[in-house]
Structures are given as structure tokens and as C-alpha cells.
Amino acid sequence: MRRDQAVEIKIGVQHTPREITLESNQSTDEVEKIVAQALAGESRLLSLTDERGRKVLVPADRLAYVEIGEPTVRKVGFGAI
Numbered sequence: 001m002r003r004d005q006a007v008e009i010k011i012g013v014q015h016t017p018r019e020i021t022l023e024s025n026q027s028t029d030e031v032e033k034i035v036a037q038a039l040a041g042e043s044r045l046l047s048l049t050d051e052r053g054r055k056v057l058v059p060a061d062r063l064a065y066v067e068i069g070e071p072t073v074r075k076v077g078f079g080a081i
Contacts, residue, residue: 005025006023006024006025006051007023007024007025007026007027007028007031007068007069007070008021008022008023008068008069009021009022009023009024009031009048009066009067009068009069010065010066010067010069011046011048011056011058011063011065011066011067012063012064012065012066012067013058013062013063013064014062014063014064015062020056020058022048022050022051022056023050023051024048024049024050024051025049025051026048026049028068028070031048031066031068032068034046034047034048035063035066035068038060038063039060039063041060043060044059044060044061045057045058045059045060046058046059046060046063046066
């Protein structure tokens with residue numbers, strides 16, 4: 001995946017009012033595979049890495065939902081929004 005693209009991931013955690021949102025350089029397929037492994041019990045933790053290299057760990061048994069967005073292209077420079 002190119003460096004100027006990131007996948008937005010939103011994670012809902014049971015009994016927590018706010019969702020976790022991060023952008024990752026991992027592909028949508030990689031993220032889906034990691035989530036499936038956590039939900040299948042192959043891992044006790046859902047472990048994802050954001051675009052700055054920070055790890056986000058969520059207990060797999062506490063996952064409410066995981067939303068995986070399409071890669072977004074980053075715009076660089078000045079321009080009208």
C-alpha cells in the first residue's frame with residue numbers, strides 16, 4: 001500500500017460509550033483477517049497498528065463491532081476545501 005493512503009478503522013467496545021478510531025497503513029484485507037482471527041478465538045486480543053506505528057489492543061471478547069473504511073488519498077498543499 002502506498003504511504004499516502006490509509007484505511008480508517010472504527011472499533012466499538014462493549015460497555016464503552018466512545019468508539020476507537022484510527023487510521024492504518026494496513027490493507028482492508030489485512031485488517032479483516034486480523035479481526036476474524038480475534039473473533040474466532042485464535043487471539044485473545046485484537047491488535048492493530050496505526051499509521052504512526054502505535055499499537056491499539058482491544059480484548060477480543062469485548063468487541064462490539066469493527067468498521068473498516070476504504071483507503072483515502074491524502075491531499076498535500078494549499079487549495080480550496
